[in-house]
Structure formats: C-alpha cells, structure tokens
Amino acid sequence: MATMNISSLTARRAAIGVDVGGTKIAAAVVDASGRLTHRVQRATDVSGVDATLASIRAAIEAVLADAGPTAGDVGGVGLGIPGKVDPVSGVGLLSVNLGWRDAPVVATLEAALGLPCRIENDVSVGALGEARYGAGRDRQSLVYLSLGTGVAARVVIDGRLYRGAGGMAGEIGHLVSDPDSLLCKCGARGCLEAIASGPGIAARAQQAVDARTPTALRDMAAGGPVTTRMVFAAADAGDEVAQTIVERTGQYLGGAVKTLIMLYDPEIVVLGGGLAQAGNRLTAAIIREVDRLAAESYVFRDLWRPDRLAVSVLGPDVALLGAAALAL
Amino acid sequence: MATMNISSLTARRAAIGVDVGGTKIAAAVVDASGRLTHRVQRATDVSGVDATLASIRAAIEAVLADAGPTAGDVGGVGLGIPGKVDPVSGVGLLSVNLGWRDAPVVATLEAALGLPCRIENDVSVGALGEARYGAGRDRQSLVYLSLGTGVAARVVIDGRLYRGAGGMAGEIGHLVSDPDSLLCKCGARGCLEAIASGPGIAARAQQAVDARTPTALRDMAAGGPVTTRMVFAAADAGDEVAQTIVERTGQYLGGAVKTLIMLYDPEIVVLGGGLAQAGNRLTAAIIREVDRLAAESYVFRDLWRPDRLAVSVLGPDVALLGAAALAL
Numbered sequence: 192m193a194t195m196n197i198s199s200l201t202a203r204r205a206a207i208g209v210d211v212g213g214t215k216i217a218a219a220v221v222d223a224s225g226r227l228t229h230r231v232q233r234a235t236d237v238s239g240v241d242a243t244l245a246s247i248r249a250a251i252e253a254v255l256a257d258a259g260p261t262a263g264d265v266g267g268v269g270l271g272i273p274g275k276v277d278p279v280s281g282v283g284l285l286s287v288n289l290g291w292r293d294a295p296v297v298a299t300l301e302a303a304l305g306l307p308c309r310i311e312n313d314v315s316v317g318a319l320g321e322a323r324y325g326a327g328r329d330r331q332s333l334v335y336l337s338l339g340t341g342v343a344a345r346v347v348i349d350g351r352l353y354r355g356a357g358g359m360a361g362e363i364g365h366l367v368s369d370p371d372s373l374l375c376k377c378g379a380r381g382c383l384e385a386i387a388s389g390p391g392i393a394a395r396a397q398q399a400v401d402a403r404t405p406t407a408l409r410d411m412a413a414g415g416p417v418t419t420r421m422v423f424a425a426a427d428a429g430d431e432v433a434q435t436i437v438e439r440t441g442q443y444l445g446g447a448v449k450t451l452i453m454l455y456d457p458e459i460v461v462l463g464g465g466l467a468q469a470g471n472r473l474t475a476a477i478i479r480e481v482d483r484l485a486a487e488s489y490v491f492r493d494l495w496r497p498d499r500l501a502v503s504v505l506g507p508d509v510a511l512l513g514a515a516a517l518a519l
Numbered sequence: 520m521a522t523m524n525i526s527s528l529t530a531r532r533a534a535i536g537v538d539v540g541g542t543k544i545a546a547a548v549v550d551a552s553g554r555l556t557h558r559v560q561r562a563t564d565v566s567g568v569d570a571t572l573a574s575i576r577a578a579i580e581a582v583l584a585d586a587g588p589t590a591g592d593v594g595g596v597g598l599g600i601p602g603k604v605d606p607v608s609g610v611g612l613l614s615v616n617l618g619w620r621d622a623p624v625v626a627t628l629e630a631a632l633g634l635p636c637r638i639e640n641d642v643s644v645g646a647l648g649e650a651r652y653g654a655g656r657d658r659q660s661l662v663y664l665s666l667g668t669g670v671a672a673r674v675v676i677d678g679r680l681y682r683g684a685g686g687m688a689g690e691i692g693h694l695v696s697d698p699d700s701l702l703c704k705c706g707a708r709g710c711l712e713a714i715a716s717g718p719g720i721a722a723r724a725q726q727a728v729d730a731r732t733p734t735a736l737r738d739m740a741a742g743g744p745v746t747t748r749m750v751f752a753a754a755d756a757g758d759e760v761a762q763t764i765v766e767r768t769g770q771y772l773g774g775a776v777k778t779l780i781m782l783y784d785p786e787i788v789v790l791g792g793g794l795a796q797a798g799n800r801l802t803a804a805i806i807r808e809v810d811r812l813a814a815e816s817y818v819f820r821d822l823w824r825p826d827r828l829a830v831s832v833l834g835p836d837v838a839l840l841g842a843a844a845l846a847l
Binding site for chain 2: 361490
C-alpha cells in the first residue's frame with residue numbers, strides 16, 4: 192500500500208526533455224521514473240538564432256499540447272544542445288551544427304514558456320540519461336562514450352556530471368589515435384574523431400576507393416561518395432576492405448576505452464551514439480581490442496572486467512531522457 | 520584582533536605527515552597552515568611487513584619526541600604509501616617497493632600510537648599536498664603528474680581526491696605512448712612509464728650506448744649502467760644523443776599533459792616527482808611540446824593556457840604535506 196502511494200506521487204512529477212540536433216528537434220514528456228509518455232519531432236530551422244530558438248519553442252509547445260491534461264505535471268524543461276554551452280548562464284556558446292554563437296536559450300524559452308529551463312551539451316545529457324535510467328542505474332560512476340558524427344566522452348560521478356574547469360572534460364575525440372592517418376578538422380593529424388567517427392569511417396573507406404583498392408564499396412558508391420552505412424553493409428556482405436576498416440575502427444575505439452578506464456577508473460563505460468547502434472560488428476571489434484589490451488598489460492587487466500563495458504540500453508532516446516533528467 | 524585569535528587557534532592544530540618510501544621514511548609535524556615544524560628521516564626496513572611497520576612507527580615516535588611540548592597539538596597521522604592502498608580499511612593492499620601485500624597499516628599504528636591514522640597512495644598525497652598548499656591553492660581542480668621511478672597522475676576536485684571505482688583513476692603511466700619503443704614491465708610495449716620515467720630515460724640511453732651510437736654517455740657509464748642523472752648531465756654538457764633523449768621524453772610527457780587536459784579539463788596540471796625537480800631542460804621540453812600541440816589543434820588550444828601547467832612548488836616536501844593534510 193505504501194509503495195502504491197509513493198509511485199502515484201512520483202508519477203505526478205514530470206519534465207520535458209528536448210534533444211536539439213542540426214536537422215531535427217525531438218521533445219518528449221518524461222515522468223520521474225524515466226517513462227516517455229508523449230513525444231514529437233520537428234525540423235530544425237537553422238536559418239538564424241531566432242529561427243532556431245523559435246523551432247525549439249514550437250517543438251516544446253507541440254508536446255505540451257499533445258500531453259493535454261498531463262501537461263500540468265510538467266515542472267520544467269531540459270535541453271541537450273550540440274557544441275559548447277554554459278549551463279549556469281543558460282547560453283549556447285558555440286554550435287557548429289546549429290550555426291550559432293552566444294544564443295540566449297534559457298532566457299528566451301523561459302520568457303516564452305513560463306517554465307524553468309536548463310541546458311547542457313548533448314553528449315553530457317546522454318551521459319546523464321544513461322547514468323540515471325540506463326546502463327549506469329546502479330553504478331556510482333559512469334563514462335559515456337558517444338560515437339557518431341563526433342567522438343566525445345562525458346563522466347557522471349555520484350549522479351553528477353564531472354564538467355571540468357570549462358565544461359570540456361572528456362574531449363577524447365581530439366587525442367591523436369593514429370598519427371599517420373587523416374587530418375582532423377581541428378588541425379592535428381589522426382585524431383580519434385577524424386578517423387573513428389561516422390564521417391571518419393566513410394573518409395577512410397573513400398581513401399581506399401580512391402586508391403583503387405578492389406572493394407565492393409566502389410560499385411556501391413557508383414561514383415558518389417562512400418557513406419558509413421555502405422561500409423557496414425559491405426562488411427556484412429563479406430567485403431574484406433570494409434571489414435578491415437571496421438576492425439581497425441574497433442582498435443582505435445578499444446584504445447580509447449582503455450584510456451577512459453585508466454584515467455577515470457569508472458564502474459562502467461557505456462558506448463552510445465549512432466555508431467554504437469549500427470550493429471554488432473563494430474562493438475564486437477571494440478570489445479576484442481579491449482580484451483587484447485587487457486591480455487597484454489597486467490596493470491590494465493587489474494582495472495578491466497567485462498561488465499565494465501556496455502552498449503547504451505536507451506538507444507536513440509538517451510538524450511531525451513538525460514535532458515529531462517536535468518529538469519527533474 | 521579577531522585575526523590574531525583565529526590564527527593562534529589554527530596554530531594549535533597539527534598533524535604528522537609520513538612519506539613512506541622503499542629506502543627511507545620521512546616524517547614531519549605539519550601545522551594547519553602547511554608549515555613543517557619538525558622532521559626526521561629513517562631507513563625503511565623492508566625485511567618483512569612487521570619490520571616495515573615497526574620502522575614507520577619508529578619514525579613517527581622519533582618526530583613526536585623531537586617535537587617535545589608541540590606534540591600535544593598533534594591530532595592525527597597521515598601516511599603516503601607507494602602502491603595500491605585501501606584508505607577505508609586502512610590496509611596497504613600491494614606495494615612492490617615495500618614488498619608487502621595486505622599490510623594492516625592503520626590498525627597497527629593506531630594501536631601503537633593512540634592517534635587516528637589515515638593512509639593514501641603516495642602520488643595521491645602529492646596531489647593533495649600541491650592542491651592544498653602548493654600550485655593548486657587557489658584552484659578548484661588540479662591534476663598532479665608524478666614523474667619519477669613511476670609515472671602516474673592523480674586528480675583533486677574541490678579539495679577532494681577523485682579516486683574512481685577502485686582508487687586507480689589517473690594511471691596514465693600505462694597508456695601506450697610509443698608502440699615502437701621499450702617493453703613495459705606491465706607487458707605492453709611503449710607505455711609512458713616504460714619510456715619517460717627515470718628508469719625509462721636511462722633504459723633508452725642504454726639502448727643508444729649498446730647500439731654504439733657516438734655519445735659521451737659511453738665514457739660516463741664506463742662499462743657500467745647508464746643512469747638518468749648521466750643523461751641530464753651529458754645533455755647539459757652538449758651531448759646530442761642525450762639532448763635528443765631528453766627532448767623526446769618531453770614530447771612523450773607533453774602528449775600526456777594534453778591527454779590529461781582534454782580528459783579532466785583541470786584548472787592546473789602540476790608536474791611533480793624527481794624528474795620535475797631534475798632541472799629546466801626536461802620541463803622546458805614538455806612545455807615546448809604542449810605549445811606545439813596547442814598550435815596544431817584549435818580544440819586543444821581552446822582548453823590550453825600557459826598558466827594551466829606548473830612545476831610543483833613544494834618539491835620533495837609535497838608528500839609530507841599532503842600526507843599531513845589527510846589528517847588535518
């Protein structure tokens with residue numbers, strides 16, 4: 192009976208989580224137990240800061256309308272924003288995907304919606320989501336490694352994000368992973384993000400095609416650019432060049448997992464983002480490399496246990512849930 | 520007048536800091552403002568766990584006797600212990616230098632001394648010392664990179680040590696820095712500790728001598744083993760081989776500083792340990808490499824400022840002060 196009471200009380204508290212991306216905005220009502228009760232998706236208008244903020248507001252208003260009477264339970268809004276944000280001032284400092292600088296996200300939305308709003312970096316909300324509702328639920332510390340268009344990690348300790356002095360802690364994507372490989376947009380050569388992100392995988396496959404290496408990717412691309420999706424499809428179909436590219440990506444990322452474990456000694460590392468959802472081939476290659484590194488070094492072996500690496504259990508919803516967690 | 524009162528009250532609280540090494544034990548009385556008032560040094564008896572604990576106890580009793588009436592101000596003892604320790608149970612879990620496993624340090628000393636005792640890993644107490652009394656005094660977060668027989672980092676956030684799940688957070692010494700270089704004792708090839716520690720520098724110099732590369736180190740060693748000290752002396756005297764070894768060491772360690780900054784985003788990185796005290800040549804080479812890496816990558820440049828890297832200001836006293844801080 193007491194349990195019933197508590198859960199009905201808990202259910203009355205809810206928040207809106209917003210996942211702001213460069214092409215689309217997802218918004219959802221999330222209750223305190225991490226259940227998504229309503230959800231909408233809208234295109235992102237990136238024609239200017241005001242237009243982008245208006246499309247974020249429209250998505251939130253749409254999900255509130257959708258929620259109907261449940262909207263009364265909503266106590267706040269949390270937003271995951273790509274790029275650099277200042278969660279204290281509520282300003283989106285710099286986002287290449289949204290094309291903005293110093294966007295007054297919180298001030299604008301709070302004035303329009305009359306609800307308290309909080310923002311964080313999109314990878315950070317992924318880490319919070321997985322820590323609170325996903326693979327880190329029963330763990331005191333978690334590292335979330337986001338593998339997608341970018342590669343970055345975020346750390347949650349005792350339920351709180353470890354931000355570092357400037358909110359950039361976890362920028363593993365710009366450690367040099369292979370100094371003989373591709374140039375990174377940041378200026379260095381062989382950064383993890385340049386070679387093991389989605390675009391990095393496609394670029395390395397493109398190199399192989401351009402070098403006229405015999406591979407099915409050539410016909411698949413049919414003169415157009417090679418995509419990450421093609422690489423995984425060709426690898427699954429038995430193409431050796433594509434398989435080698437995926438295997439090598441697993442080695443780069445397995446090395447990154449070792450770095451994260453040695454430096455943060457977390458209870459769990461969770462792989463998230465589009466590449467972690469792209470099928471078993473890449474995650475299996477990552478695990479193979481981590482196992483190899485553990486077999487090779489007794490110091491790393493001492494820190495490593497198979498239950499310390501997991502694939503995101505929340506999948507694409509992780510950012511919505513983590514964003515809502517900011518406001519819950 | 521109020522200030523006088525406060526400082527005389529503060530002065531009445533003191534602790535003993537103990538720096539336990541494989542060859543010698545240093546103990547000192549430290550007051551709350553971080554002043555060392557009395558200090559002793561004893562040889563470490565490593566003939567067995569009981570003998571080692573007895574020599575630690577003897578050092579503490581000697582400094583208490585030395586302190587005379589001031590001993591009444593001492594409220595506790597903090598100890599920095601090499602290797603893996605459990606600060607909660609007070610057990611020295613594993614120390615290669617002391618040759619012990621599961622040593623009941625705190626239980627034994629508390630029973631003998633009647634004073635509360637606390638232990639931590641020796642690099643951790645260095646980090647605490649520098650955070651509380653040294654280069655990190657006015658900073659919210661600090662990474663201490665210890666460069667000596669081993670290479671390891673420890674992180675202090677808001678005055679507290681970030682230990683990770685198993686107390687091993689910061690083990691950067693076993694990240695692979697140069698996969699083509701020397702084999703590490705851990706089993707992997709080219710670990711930072713294997714090539715950029717004191718013994719690592721000596722081993723790389725020995726390789727050059729053994730390969731009959733023309734260098735003054737050959738005569739200096741006179742058929743015996745090349746030492747780290749010889750490498751720095753030869754470099755200062757203009758020997759190009761020795762200079763290249765030091766420069767390359769700076770590159771390895773500069774890369775490690777970048778890794779620490781990207782992953783922890785700390786307000787400051789402090790270089791400590793014997794190599795950081797070994798003169799300007801190595802620290803200058805480290806700074807040169809960090810500057811080069813910042814010039815190369817705008818993402819790193821965004822996180823990097825020259826005031827974010829410093830050499831330990833406490834020098835060899837850092838462990839004594841940090842150990843005392845455990846008990847203050």
